[in-house]
Amino acid sequence: xxxxxxxxxxxxxxxxxxxxxxxxxxxxxxxxxxxxxxxxxxxxxxxxxxxxxxxxxxxxxxxxxxxxxxxxxxxxxxxxxxxxxxxxxxxxxxxxxxx
Amino acid sequence: xxxxxxxxxxxxxxxxxxxxxxxxxxxxxxxxxxxxxxxxxxxxxxxxxxxxxxxxxxxxxxxxxxxxxxxxxxxxxxxxxxxxxxxxxxxxxxxxxxxxxxxxxxxxxxxxxxxxxxxxxxxxxxxxxxxxxxxxxxxxxxxxxxxxxxxxxxxxxxxxxxxxxxxxxxxxxxxxxxxxxxxxxxxxxxxxxxxxxxxxxxxxxxxxxxxxxxxxxxxxxxxxxxxxxxxxxxxxxxxxxxxxxxxxxxxxxxxxxxxxxxxxxxxxxxxxxxxxxxxxxxxxxxxxxxxxxxxxxxxxxxxxxxxxxxxxxxxxxxxxxxxxxxxxxxxxxxxxxxxxxxxxxxxxxxxxxxxxxxxxxxxxxxxxxxxxxxxxxxxxxxxxxxxxxxxxxxxxxxxxxxxxxxxxxxxxxxxxxxxxxxxxxxxxxxxxxxxxxxxxxxxxxxxxxxxxxxxxxxxxxxxxxxxxxxxxxxxxxxxxxxxxxxxxxxxx
Numbered sequence: 001x002x003x004x005x006x007x008x009x010x011x012x013x014x015x016x017x018x019x020x021x022x023x024x025x026x027x028x029x030x031x032x033x034x035x036x037x038x039x040x041x042x043x044x045x046x047x048x049x050x051x052x053x054x055x056x057x058x059x060x061x062x063x064x065x066x067x068x069x070x071x072x073x074x075x076x077x078x079x080x081x082x083x084x085x086x087x088x089x090x091x092x093x094x095x096x097x098x099x
Numbered sequence: 100x101x102x103x104x105x106x107x108x109x110x111x112x113x114x115x116x117x118x119x120x121x122x123x124x125x126x127x128x129x130x131x132x133x134x135x136x137x138x139x140x141x142x143x144x145x146x147x148x149x150x151x152x153x154x155x156x157x158x159x160x161x162x163x164x165x166x167x168x169x170x171x172x173x174x175x176x177x178x179x180x181x182x183x184x185x186x187x188x189x190x191x192x193x194x195x196x197x198x199x200x201x202x203x204x205x206x207x208x209x210x211x212x213x214x215x216x217x218x219x220x221x222x223x224x225x226x227x228x229x230x231x232x233x234x235x236x237x238x239x240x241x242x243x244x245x246x247x248x249x250x251x252x253x254x255x256x257x258x259x260x261x262x263x264x265x266x267x268x269x270x271x272x273x274x275x276x277x278x279x280x281x282x283x284x285x286x287x288x289x290x291x292x293x294x295x296x297x298x299x300x301x302x303x304x305x306x307x308x309x310x311x312x313x314x315x316x317x318x319x320x321x322x323x324x325x326x327x328x329x330x331x332x333x334x335x336x337x338x339x340x341x342x343x344x345x346x347x348x349x350x351x352x353x354x355x356x357x358x359x360x361x362x363x364x365x366x367x368x369x370x371x372x373x374x375x376x377x378x379x380x381x382x383x384x385x386x387x388x389x390x391x392x393x394x395x396x397x398x399x400x401x402x403x404x405x406x407x408x409x410x411x412x413x414x415x416x417x418x419x420x421x422x423x424x425x426x427x428x429x430x431x432x433x434x435x436x437x438x439x440x441x442x443x444x445x446x447x448x449x450x451x452x453x454x455x456x457x458x459x460x461x462x463x464x465x466x467x468x469x470x471x472x473x474x475x476x477x478x479x480x481x482x483x484x485x486x487x488x489x490x491x492x493x494x495x496x497x498x499x500x501x502x503x504x505x506x507x508x509x510x511x512x513x514x515x516x517x518x519x520x521x522x523x524x525x526x527x528x529x530x531x532x533x534x535x536x537x538x539x540x541x542x543x544x545x546x547x548x549x550x551x552x553x554x555x556x557x558x559x560x561x562x563x564x565x566x567x568x569x570x571x572x573x574x575x576x577x578x579x580x581x582x583x584x585x586x587x588x589x590x591x
Contacts, residue, residue, distance in 0.1 A: 004482045013473070020432060020476045021439070021453070022469055023461030032470065035531055039474060042532055045421040047486065051493040059323045059353060060499040060548040061309045061572055066352035080216035086446035093442055096452050 007040050008033040116146045119282040122336045126184045129176065136169035136176075136187030136231060143189040143233055146280045155255050156265075156274040158194050160234035161201045165189065168231040175229065185343055186229030191275045191284035194235035195242050195318040196327065198222050201232070205318045206240040206250040206268075209463030210444045219316020220351065221285065221327050221344040228343055233281055237271030240465045241435065242287055242320045244268045245295060245537040248528050249467045256524070258300060259561065263521040266296030266537075269330070273300040276330045283331040283340055287317060289324040290423055291517075291541025297330060297553040298516035298565025303337045303582070304330050306541075308572045309548035310355040312341075313348035319434040321427040322353075324545050334554060334582040338362040341575060357573065366579035371405030373581065376509030380416035381540055386518040389559040394515040397556035397566045400588045401513070401581070411505050411512070415498045419543035420535060422498065425478045425491035426546075431468075432475025438463065470531065495546050502547040506571035511581050515540055516553040516565035544569055552578040554585055 005012040013033060017024050024032070087094040119125070128134040144162060151157050172187035192198055195205045197215035199222075204210050218226065226232070239249040247255040247270025255270040257263040258278035265274040269286030273296030276284050286293040288306045297304025305328040312327045319325060329340035345359040377398060382391050402408045440446035440459030447458040464472070478487035505512070518540055527534040544551045549572050556566035566585065570577045 007477055016473050016476045016480065019480070020472045021436075021456040021460055022464070022472060023457040024469070025461075028466070028469065031466075032473065035470065036474065036477075038532060039424070040477070043421040043424050043478075043487065043491075045418050046425065046490045046494050049415065049418055049490075049494045049497065051490070051497040053485070053489050053493050059309060060495060060546075061353075061355060064352070064356065066349075068349065077216055081442070083216075084213060084443035086440065086443075095441055095455065096450065098452055 006037070008037045116150065116279040118279055118332065121333060122184065122188060122282060122331075122339050125188050125282065126186070129187050130182070136172040137166070139187065140165055140169040140189050140231060140233070143281055147233070150278050150280055153256065153261065154258060154265075154274050154278055154280075155253050156236055156271045156278065156280060157191065157234045158204060158206070158237050158252050158271070159202055161198070161232060164200060165231050165233050168226070168229075172229045172231065183228040184339060185225060187231060189231040189233045189281055190225070191233055191236045191272055191281045192222065193238050193269050193272050193284070193286045195238060195287060195320075196221065196285060197316040197318070198232050198235070201235060203235065203318065204252070205242070206238045206252060207463065207465065207468070208251045208445065209438045209459070213444050215316070217316065220313035220348045222316065224344050230343075236269070236275055236284060239268035239270070240468055241318065241431075242268040242289055242292055243431065243467050243471055245291070245534050246522070246527065247271060248524065249465055251465060254524055257521045259563075260521065263523055263562070264299070266299035266521060268292040269296050272330050273297055273302060273304070276300070276332065277302050283329055283336055285327055285340075285344075286330055287325060287327050288545060289321045289427055290545045291538035293328045293330065294541045294551060294553045294565070294567060295517045295538055298567075299521040299563060301555040301558070301563030301565075302330055302332055303334055303555070304328065304553045304565075305337050305341055305575070305578070306544060306551045307341065307345060307575060308355065308550045310353050311345050311359070311550070311573070311575070313351040313354050315348055315350040321430040322434060323430060324427060334366060334552070334579055334586055337552070338366055338579045355573065360576060362576065362579060366576075366583035368580040368584065369405065370401055370581055370584045373406050373511070374509040375401060375406045375408045375581075376411035376505060376512045377408060378411050378413045378416065378505075378512055378514060380413050381514035385536065385539060386515060387520070387559070390515050390517070390519060390564050393557040393559060393564045394513075394566055397585065397589070398513045401585060404584065404588055408513075409509065411509060413501055413505060413543070415494070415501050416543050418494060419498055419546050420539050422491040422494040423542040423546050424474075424535060425487050426495060428471045428475035429479050429488050430475070432472045432479065435464075435468065435472055467531075498543060499547045502549055503571065510570070511577055512569040514567045514569065516567035517541070520559050520562035520564060540567065548572060550575050550578055552582045554582045556585070556589065
C-alpha cells in the first residue's frame with residue numbers, strides 16, 4: 001500500500017475500517033468508496049486557505065486548566081454501571097480472553 | 100378523491116392543539132392555583148397521544164416518572180412553598196441527553212437496553228427547579244444528521260406537511276414544540292442541529308456560546324462543538340430555559356467559568372442604534388432566493404425600527420463546512436470508539452474480543468455513523484492528519500478570528516438560518532454532501548464557537564423561514580434583546 005493511498009482504494013478503505021473496528025458488508029464497501037471520493041475532494045478545500053498550522057487547540061473559547069483536589073472519592077454509581085454490562089462475573093465485566 | 104383533495108389530505112397536519120401560554124403565564128396560573136402540574140401533564144400526554152403517532156416526535160414517553168414529578172411540584176405548592184418559574188411545567192428532552200431511569204437510545208440500536216443511572220447536568224438543573232420531564236425526543240442517530248431521517252426509530256415528520264422532514268438532528272424536539280405537544284424542549288447542536296430544525300418548524304431555537312452549557316450527561320458527538328439549547332415558541336421562553344441550564348459546571352471542564360448574567364424578565368431594549376451586520380456570503384448561491392427575500396424583509400423591519408444595518412463580509416464562510424466536516428468526523432471517530440459491546444448497550448457475541456468489537460459496531464451503527472467514523476479515522480491517519488485535521492484546526496481559528504473582528508464593527512449579524520425550507524422526506528438521504536449542505540449557514544457559527552438565535556420570520560409556500568441572529572461569544576443577552584425586538588416588530 002502506498003504511503004498516501006486515495007481513500008477509495010479498497011485495501012486502504014478496509015484498513016481504515018479495521019482501525020475503526022467496523023465490519024463492513026460488500027455493499028457498504030462499494031457505496032462508501034463512491035461517496036468518500038466526493039466528500040474527501042470537497043473537504044480538501046481547507047488546503048487553499050491561508051492559515052498557518054499553530055499549536056493544536058481543542059476549542060475556540062479558550063483552553064483552561066481545571067483542577068480539583070487530589071482526593072479519592074467513592075461513587076455511588078459503581079453497581080448501577082455494572083448492571084449495564086452484557087456479561088458480568090464476580091463484580092467484573094466479562095469478555096473473551098485475549099490470546 | 101380529486102388530485103387536489105388527495106394533496107390536501109397528504110399535507111394535512113395532525114389536529115392542531117391550541118398553543119401553550121408563555122412559560123411566564125403558565126407559571127402564574129400554577130402559582131394562582133388556576134392550573135396544576137398534574138393537569139398540565141395530562142394535557143401534554145393527551146396531545147402526545149393524539150399527535151405523536153403521526154409525527155414520531157417522541158421515542159419514549161416517561162409517563163409514570165413524569166406523574167411523580169408533577170405531583171411533587173403540586174404538593175410543594177400546596178404546602179405554601181413559592182416555586183421557581185419552571186416548576187411543574189412539562190418539557191421534552193432530546194434522546195442524547197441522559198435522564199436517570201429513562202431509556203436513552205441516542206437514536207441508535209447500539210444502545211439497546213441502556214438506561215442512564217444519572218441525570219445530565221442540564222436535567223439536574225431543570226429538575227431542581229421542579230420542571231417535569233415528559234419524555235425523550237427523536238433525533239438522527241448520535242445527533243449525526245440534518246433531517247432526523249437517520250434515526251433508527253424512523254423519521255420525524257414536519258408538523259405542517261407530513262411529506263417533509265422536521266429538520267435535524269433535533270427534529271423530534273422541534274416538531275414537539277412546533278406542534279404544541281410540549282411548551283418547550285431541549286435539543287443539542289454540533290453543526291446547526293437546533294437552528295435548522297427551528298427554522299424548518301417555525302419556532303425559536305438557541306445555540307449558546309461553546310462552553311456556556313454543561314455537556315455532562317450529553318452523549319458525545321463532537322466534543323469541541325456540542326452544546327445543549329432550548330426550543331421554545333418565543334424568545335422570552337427560550338431565555339428562561341437558557342438561564343436555568345447555563346453556567347459553569349465542575350463536571351465539565353470546558354464550561355466557561357463566568358456565571359450567567361440574569362436575563363431580564365422579558366428581554367428588553369430597543370434596537371435603535373444597534374449595529375446589525377448582514378454578511379453577504381450568507382445570501383449567495385446555494386440559498387433559495389425566496390428564503391433570502393423573506394429574511395431580507397425581516398432585516399428591513401429591524402432597520403425601520405432604527406437598527407443601523409450595514410453589509411459586512413466574512414470571506415471564510417464558504418470553507419467553514421469543509422473545516423467542520425473534518426473536525427467533527429475526527430472527534431466522532433474518537434467519541435464513538437466507546438460503543439464496543441463491552442460495558443453497556445448491545446453486544447453481538449463472538450469468539451474473540453476483536454470480533455465482538457467489529458460485529459457489534461457493524462450491526463449496531465447505521466450507515467451515516469459508519470461514514471463519519473471512517474472519514475474521521477481517515478483525516479486523523481498518518482500521512483493525512485496534517486493536510487486535513489491540523490489544517491482544519493488552523494482554519495477554525497481563522498474563522499473564529501474573522502467573527503471576532505466583525506463584532507468589533509457590529510453588535511449582531513442577521514442572516515437566514517437555513518438555505519431552504521423543509522425538504523421532502525427521502526430527498527437527500529442518498530446524497531451525503533447535499534444533506535450536509537443543509538447546514539451551510541449554521542456550521543460557521545459552531546466553528547467560531549459564537550452564540551446564535553433563530554426566530555421565525557415568515558414563510559415560503561406555507562413552510563416556515565427562520566431569521567438567524569449571531570453575536571460575539573457570551574453575548575446571548577444581545578441575541579435575546581434583538582430577537583424579542585424583532586418579535587414585537589413582527590407582531591408576535
